[in-house]
Amino acid sequence: MKKYNKVTPEGTKDLLFEECLVRRDVEKTLRDVFSSRGFNEVVTPGLEFYDVFDPNFSGIGQEVMYKMSDRRGRLTVMRPDSTMPIARLAATRLQALPKPIRLFYTQPIYRNNPALTGRSDETAQTGIELLGADGMRADLEVIMTAIEALGKCVPDFRFELGHAGLFRALAEQLPISDDLREDIRSAIESKNYASLNRILDGLEQSRPVTAMRTLPRLFGGEEVFAHAEPFCSDEKSGGMLKYLHELYRSLSRRGLGDKMIVDLGLVQRNDYYTNIVFSAYVEDCGDAVLLGGRYDNLLGYFDFPMPAIGFAINVDAISKIMLEHGTLYSVMPADVLVHGETNFEMEALNYASTLIEKGLKCENSIFETKEKALEYAKTRGIRRVDCIGDRIETINLI
Template sequence: MKQNHKITPEGTHDLLFEECLARREAERRLTEAFRVRGYHEVMTPGFEYYDVFTQSEAGIGQEVMYKMTDRHGRLIVMRPDSTMPIARLAATRLLNQPRPLRLYYDQPVYRSNPALIGREDENAQAGVELLGADGLRADLEVLTTAVESLFSCVPDFRLELGHAGFFHALAEQLSLSEDRLEDIRSAIESKNYAALDQILDALPASAAVDAMRRLPRLFGGEEVFEEAEKLCETPKAKETLSYLKKLYHAVQDLGLGDRLMVDLGLVQRNNYYTGVVFTAYTEEYGDAVLFGGRYDHLLEHYGCKMPAVGFGVNVDAVTKILLQNDEYPAVQEPQVLVHGDHGQAVAALRRAAKLTAQGICCETSLCETREEALNYAKSRNIPKVEFVEGKE
């Protein structure tokens, strides 16, 4: 039974020394960016009832959730997502609070990922949720907060902007089952052109089919809007594209330049998102470091109709980038070793307390003799040893 007692579970790892300092620095920078924008921290339990995540809009397969039962036999899961617990919180304990609600979180999520994709099962995330507000101003505020929080940690990144409504507008013209649309969505998200063509080739030829085929290729700058306009045959598609174009120009004023991209193939979890969607990437990390969007119908499942928009940052990814760039506080090494002679252990502790009150990092000796204390100090490169005798 002890064959696993020296290893961590798959998808988890220990953090040591500089890694811990970099993690805390990443969290500090991100949460400070949230706080100065007027967001307030909330924490949700590490495990929730399975029912919190069962609605179709959740977009989380039951196979990725870690499950257990409570003492009453009710199914609970380790938190696989922070947005839905916060939606639950907003619809219950914060129901009578003035809106909009500006909330932020900094907590891990747990998902069982296939071993070969290289993702952790325990993943630290920090993000914001703006609840009870819709429209351009709300979307722009959250996007601005996302950009500023990333700038504080990772100045060199690319932000991709899309809109879930564009996919929905095209999907409505195809009259397909939810399962078939999910296959199309998955192929577009992964930019699997072969799989997408195989699905669409089996459908009757139409403008909507041609538009869906083009969707994963609609990526780039301003020119994307001109190309996409040719594919818009319904008022809903035109309205969605017009709004995205307006938002794109507004975000450009944040100084992103050519690092702001349009991606109409950005369709991940479209049963979850209803409006603008966005992700951010950096060269130092192979996956998205930030992801978010608008989800106006999610809170209805908790009995509270409320528009919402938010984003999450992969804190583990930011931590790795800070480590690579040496952007974290130095490990504080002790400058003094305080050794109490026989019977002076308490006096040595008092002396150490005086030193630490002055901001000096020190250790108290656990050795029995002065010689042992000196040898220990040499082994640890502690430059100074103080001996406490009968009197300090």
């Protein structure tokens, strides 16, 4: 039975004509930004061993991975994330390179999203990883690269800045299990106040509990830092808040104040983020089109410890936004249809090659008669037909 031979699996789709043009244009635009800043392209396999994405470290639930086994029975997955394979690559084949290592990628990831969410299971991504660099200079470089790259495609966006370590520092002060701590994190991330309050109401009221209750509401401009200070009185969380404030001020001096929002409730699921995290949103798109942050412990998982920071851009989301907002990507017809008369087929192909060398877009006629070739040209909007026989006859169609 061929029940599924005319449909694609849930969460996937075919791309046609204009969709392909805009995707390739977005990818080229982003590649140009990354390469101009000294980043070099790498490609990792679409198929990786499951151990690369160990959920206990990656934060990527095994239920979202597409799993299979190789011929030796070893568990493999279709790549659900690009950062961890690049960390594996750096820890194996790039160990001898001087630091920092600047890498970028353009490749799809595969995640089994829950039904009815409208999200894709196959998503084209491009992004960068800056490995072996820490501190303010590295953070500013990556964030400014993200803003430049996104601005080349969709100038009107909102950039959110947060700190993954801040939530952990405050949550560590709660005498609760790791599972309950994860429930709190999830409620804060989704800004589900009802769920968050239900959990916190069951705990003894304290400064850390009040901090957890307040955290998802701490978003806005520079005033957020003053509101957060009472909850970050210890050295660890206070130092994180101070660093984030300094980073915010540096970015504001570069004219990003109107695009940038501080969100201390930005606590992404990926467990490998350790420090600053950031994301970007565009109107009419519910999910973030850019996600990134610092992951200083990730390379240690691959026995190659060093600091690192990076981000990924959802190419499919950007492409869809550009098409919906009226960016024109027209599939243009050929400039010339070249038709060879009987016994002049090779001459026609050679003639078409000379026109292509001159920069024209040429299509070769596969029709037996000139009349059918002309009829085809009219239906496809091709305005010139060159007929090759004992002589060359050019017919202009208006």
